[in-house]
Amino acid sequence: MNVVARDVAPKAPDRFFINGEWVAPKSGKTLDVVSPVTEELLFSYPEASEADMEAAVAAAREAFDNGPWPRMSSAERAGYLRKVASLLEERLDDIAGAWTLQVGAPIMLTKKLVGQNPTLFNYYADLAETYPFVDERSRDDGGKVRVVKEPVGVCAAITPWNAPLVLLSYKVSAALAAGCTMVAKPSPETPLEAYILAECIEKAGIPKGVFNLVPAGRESGDYLVRHKGIDKVAFTGSTAAGKHIAAVCSERLARVSLELGGKSAAVLLDDADFAKALPWLMIYSMPITGQVCFSLTRILVPERRKQEFLDMFLGAVSQIKVGDPFSPETQMGPLTMERQLRRVEGYIQAGRQEGARIACGGGRPAGIDRGYFIEPTVFTDVEPHMKIFQEEIFGPVVSVITYKDEDDAVRKANDTVYGLSGAVFSADVERGYRVARRMRTGSVTVNAMIVDPKHPFGGYKQSGMGREGGPEGLENYIETKTIHLA
Structure with a gap:
């Protein structure tokens, strides 16, 4: 066949x-x-x-x-x-x-x-x-x-x-x-x-x-x-x-x-090289239009480096080529079903209503009038009580979340019912390892995002x-x- x-x-x-x-x-x-x-x-x-x-x-x-x-x-x-x-x-x-x-x-x-x-x-x-x-x-x-x-x-x-x-x-x-x-x-x-x-x-x-x-x-x-x-x-x-x-x-x-399901966090520690982290975040924050359980949908950044990260990340997200998935140049296709599109639109609306700010995306891509397409979407000013912080969206929607110190970063990374995957970025690999050990999740990568079929994959808690x-x-x-x- x-x-x-x-x-x-x-x-x-x-x-x-x-x-x-x-x-x-x-x-x-x-x-x-x-x-x-x-x-x-x-x-x-x-x-x-x-x-x-x-x-x-x-x-x-x-x-x-x-x-x-x-x-x-x-x-x-x-x-x-x-x-x-x-x-x-x-x-x-x-x-x-x-x-x-x-x-x-x-x-x-x-x-x-x-x-x-x-x-x-x-x-x-x-x-x-x-x-x-x-x-x-x-x-x-x-x-x-x-x-x-x-x-x-x-x-x-x-x-x-x-x-x-x-x-x-x-x-x-x-x-x-x-x-x-x-x-x-x-x-x-x-x-x-x-x-x-x-x-x-x-x-x-x-x-x-x-x-x-x-x-x-x-x-x-x-x-x-x-x-x-x-x-x-x-x-x-x-x-x-x-x-x-x-x-x-x-x-x-x-x-x-x-x-x-998952609501995985990428924790960028205060010594992280954002430029080195960016390629991994671009691949794994919205893979297959965000329809992947281990997507890094919550990106945690230090408060003092928030704008530095947003300038870099939003610039890259805005360049994602959305379109015909059979075109070799396309980086993001549609959502798979109409019900997925309605689900994602509902979460975007909930994020707005609860006070988060859309930094980019949120609507249908320009020039595409059919298909279950939606723009890559990034929220800022996201707090733990919000639905978009807590619930799996299963679409190309990422929340950028700030933290005060390492303990606050770990606390926010763990503050969901899920525990499937995650990543930590640090100039010090052993520091990243120590933070990874504190994350209540089944798989963590330090300074990358790796899923290898020859090694175990699965979740803590409701993952x-x-x-x-x-x-x-x-x-x-x-x-x-x-x-x-x-």
């Missing part, structure tokens, strides 16, 4: 991938994918019903309980994962095009980021071959103990629309390396990349039922979360949806991992539970069994 030119709609998917086969839907329900650039229908495709979900869970259950996948050696599973990685490498242009088409992310950015997908499959293949799935220990009485790491079982992977395949690949690569089987439910707005992954898994020869694909909306997704045949749910998305999923899973104590990436990502999909040998 190749993604074709931007002015031609791609071939719409018409099947689900269940039990190693492409099967017809069991109902006539459909989902629409709308262009964020033109606001026109790109294509419609089948929505999985509860009956389709039932078939997918049954296939994954059979593959886990009786199939070869969990019983293979880790080296055998690693071989399959490397095949998937190689096949994904061949499809990187398709994946980048699908991402830009559905989400509106600039093609120059998607082409840089799609390599994370094969990287994840290769990484977990390597890790599977070295991870201590069996650890032999000794008891005080001289007897032996084997601590065995086993796959958690059948996993549901529920992923959002902003970075469709990267966020799915985090889950699928780690879960398959652990020996789990899966039912994947991608966001209804962005199905294409998940279909490409399913095609690669099929071509790699992974046994039937190990990976199943059933795109659906919220109601069918909720049926999947509640299904007794699902041992674990891995979810990336909003904090509100994550709370619901956690509550449902708690009813039967199903395992759950959640990567949720989630569990980690993805690194060995910790594999452990998301593992149960520990202790076997005493008498």
Whole structure:
């Protein structure tokens, strides 16, 4: 299913991938994918019903309980994962095009980021071959103990629309390396990349039922979360949806991992070199039109250097090229959906009403009369009680916040219900490290902004539970069994 030119709609998917086969839907329900650039229908495709979900869970259950996948050696599973990685490498242009088409992310950015997908499959293949799935220990009485790491079982992977395949690949690569089987439910707005992954898994020869694909909306997704045949749910998305999923899973104590929202802070200490910090802030304060959970949406600067920073930052923001995401010169495309545009407009209005000042942006870009576009927007005079300080906007809206001293900076950085990511900039790396240790957030970079799939990523507080990436990502999909040998 190749993604074709931007002015031609791609071939719409018409099947689900269940039990190693492409099967017809069991109902006539459909989902629409709308262009964020033109606001026109790109294509419609089948929505999985509860009956389709039932078939997918049954296939994954059979593959886990009786199939070869969990019983293979880790080296055998690693071989399959490397095949998937190689096949994904061949499809990187398709994946980048699908991402830009559905989400509106600039093609120059998607082409840089799609390599994370094969990287994840290769990484977990390597890790599977070295991870201590069996650890032999000794008891005080001289007897032996084997601590065995086993796959958690059948996993549901529920992923959002902003970075469709990267966020799915985090889950699928780690879960398959652990020996789990899966039912994947991608966001209804962005199905294409998940279909490409399913095609690669099929071509790699992974046994039937190990990976199943059933795109659906919220109601069918909720049926999947509640299904007794699902041992674990891995979810990336909003904090509100994550709370619901956690509550449902708690009813039967199903395992759950959640990567949720963020309101991340970039703390520029009083000795920071603003010119060196600026490129990182430009990339990560509004990536993919701000529709990234780890966006650095709160920039904390010393009171005495506020104007110095604003002069530099606003000058750079004003030069961001907004437009057609398929143009290689475009730095920012549209928001992905109309509801996202209305959400962002609502927060901008709230910021104004609560007394913050718009330093730039706040409206539709000049000369663009259709599509879900909005200008890069920067607020100043933002205080902790304001909605734009506290709540995740998920759009290109950044607050510049002043602080009195280092303690005040840390206090303001931590003053939200979120704790996903962050950055600290300082001329003294060890000083930056000390401040990073005080920030209640799952990932912090000193003098940059780095997200590396080979290292753990996840959140404190209401930003989630569990980690993805690194060995910790594999452990998301593992149960520990202790076997005493008498």
